[in-house]
Amino acid sequence: MPDRELWVGGFPSYYGGADTELDHSIDLWRRFGVEVHLVPMPGADEHMMVSVLERGCHIHEYRDNIFAGKTVASFCNGPFLAKLPAIMQHGRPAKVIWFNCMTWLFGPEKEAHSKGWIDVFGFISDYQQKILVPQLEAIRPVNAFRCTPYFNAERVAWRYREWDGCYKVGRISRDDQGKFAPDTWRIFDRVMAPPGLQKKVYILGYGPNAQKKCGTPTPGLDLMVWAPGAIGATEFYNGIDTLVHKTDGSRESFCRVLLEAYAHGVVPIVERDYAFPELVVHGETGYMASSSDEMSFIASMLAHDPAEHRRVAENGRKHLEQLVNPEKCWAGWEEVIK
Numbered sequence: 044m045p046d047r048e049l050w051v052g053g054f055p056s057y058y059g060g061a062d063t064e065l066d067h068s069i070d071l072w073r074r075f076g077v078e079v080h081l082v083p084m085p086g087a088d089e090h091m092m093v094s095v096l097e098r099g100c101h102i103h104e105y106r107d108n109i110f111a112g113k114t115v116a117s118f119c120n121g122p123f124l125a126k127l128p129a130i131m132q133h134g135r136p137a138k139v140i141w142f143n144c145m146t147w148l149f150g151p152e153k154e155a156h157s158k159g160w161i162d163v164f165g166f167i168s169d170y171q172q173k174i175l176v177p178q179l180e181a182i183r184p185v186n187a188f189r190c191t192p193y194f195n196a197e198r199v200a201w202r203y204r205e206w207d208g209c210y211k212v213g214r215i216s217r218d219d220q221g222k223f224a225p226d227t228w229r230i231f232d233r234v235m236a237p238p239g240l241q242k243k244v245y246i247l248g249y250g251p252n253a254q255k256k257c258g259t260p261t262p263g264l265d266l267m268v269w270a271p272g273a274i275g276a277t278e279f280y281n282g283i284d285t286l287v288h289k290t291d292g293s294r295e296s297f298c299r300v301l302l303e304a305y306a307h308g309v310v311p312i313v314e315r316d317y318a319f320p321e322l323v324v325h326g327e328t329g330y331m332a333s334s335s336d337e338m339s340f341i342a343s344m345l346a347h348d349p350a351e352h353r354r355v356a357e358n359g360r361k362h363l364e365q366l367v368n369p370e371k372c373w374a375g376w377e378e379v380i381k
Contacts, residue, residue, distance in 0.1 A: 047077045047380045050115040050136075052123035054083040055091055058272050059217060060299045061119040061144045064167075064192045066091070068118075071193040073098050075373050077380060082109055084122040108133035114380060116140040116165075124151040127160050138162045140188065140379055146174050146294040146317075156182050163188045163379055168318035171296035188379055192297060193372040196364050199277070199306040203353055206284065209241040210346045213283040215300055218250030218271050221293040223257055226335050230287060232261040233339035236346040243267065247279045256291065280307035284352065285342050287312045289335060295319065301329070305363035308356045310345060312338050328362040329355065 055066035072079050079100040081087075092102060103109060107126070111134025117123040119142055130136065142165040143152060155161050156179055164179065165188045166172035172189060179185045212234055216222040224230065236242040242265065246253075249268040260266055269279075286304045288311060295317040304311040305328070313319045315331035323329045332338040345352045 047075075048080070048114065049077050049380050050080040050082065050110055050113045052082055052084050052110070052115055052117035052126075053120035054081055054087040055095065056088055057091065057275065060297075061142070063299060064144070065118045066094075067193050067195050069095060069098060069100060070195040071369060071372055072376070072380075073100070074369060075377070077376075080113075084117075084120055084126070110134070110136040110139075112137050114138040114140070116142070118142045119144040121149070121151070124149065124155060127151070127155050131158075131160055138379070140165055142167065143171075143175065144296060146171055146296050148175065148178055153182060156185075159183070162186060165190050167192050167297040168321055170318040170321065174294075188375055190375040191367065191372050192299070192302075193369070194299075194302040194306065194363065194367045196306055196360075196367065201308065201360055203308045203356055204281070204284070206240070206349060208239070209243055210236045210285075211243050211245060211283040212285045212287055212342055213245035213247070213279070214286060214288055215247040215276065215279055215303075216288075216290075217248050218252045219293065220252045220256040220291070222248070222290050223253045224289040224291045224335065225256055225258070227253075227257045227289070228259075228261045228264065230289060230335045230339050231266075232264055233336065233343075234287075234346065235339075235343040240346060241265070242346070245279065245283050247271075247274060247276075276303060277307070280304065280309050283309055285310045285312060285345055287338050287342055289314060289338060298322070302363055302367065304329075305359040308360060310352055310355050310359065312341050322366070324358075324362065327355065328359040 056062035081100055082103050082105050107129045110130055113136050115136045139161050140163045141161045163186050176185055231244045244266045246268045248271045250270050286309050297318050301311050301322055311329040313331055315333045319331055323331055325331050330341045
């Protein structure tokens with residue numbers, strides 16, 4: 044038997060915060076010798092299946108007793124929560140580690156906690172923990188596990204793209220109304236580039252829900268949009284210079300797109316709220332803004348000062364590598380995987 048073994052209810056993917064977090068977590072676990080067993084709930088991408096097998100993981104088909112006596116983790120996986128009653132009935136796991144990647148509790152999560160089925164709750168930021176722990180403690184005592192989500196920066200070779208006569212601003216998220224601000228088009232429209240520098244806007248993850256929230260794009264806005272998953276995240280980040288990320292109700296518990304921006308040399312502009320103050324050194328690794336107009340102003344300032352843009356982009360990559368240092372990220376997991 045390996046020194047450490049972890050079973051996972053769910054499967055990584057190339058899309059979505061929780062599933063991409065799981066993808067990179069696998070790299071961390073394998074780096075520290077954890078034997079990883081993945082149980083797709085409900086399915087798995089074929090390319091990702093090849094990837095995890097190449098990394099030495101094991102894949103199993105779900106059955107109600109598959110986690111009996113095992114240490115199992117799940118990252119915001121609704122089907123796992125739905126199956127917990129059957130899982131408990133057919134053989135209780137040795138330990139259940141649950142990560143809610145949002146800033147609100149799910150009904151099945153509350154029920155599972157009330158019955159004592161979740162042994163450890165993982166939290167990905169101090170902000171998230173401060174919001175959710177009091178709600179959980181109102182139900183019953185909580186065993187909390189604070190963990191900085193891992194991002195394998197070695198996957199992204201560092202290179203800074205010089206501007207080629209075009210300043211490219213954009214955003215990426217899932218097609219969720221809570222992820223899009225109602226004034227999204229106004230924010231991008233008010234970004235001003237200097238004479239001789241064209242401005243273009245790129246949005247990945249734009250679908251019917253975003254369209255309902257944002258309305259009709261501003262006439263004349265040079266715009267390119269893609270549906271969720273239409274192109275890879277790396278292709279998207281390699282095509283923009285500045286990320287402008289404003290939401291409307293999602294209350295970011297961590298915001299994985301921020302790490303992705305850091306990795307790819309993209310300067311992020313985010314809200315001065317939620318978990319962002321834990322992740323951004325304002326004016327050094329990115330920028331936080333208190334209003335939409337301030338976001339537009341900062342993006343415009345960077346368009347007029349490419350040297351400053353490059354300085355912050357380089358700082359962002361260095362900050363990422365410190366933020367997600369493998370030993371730092373492993374420290375919490377080492378205590379719960381035994």
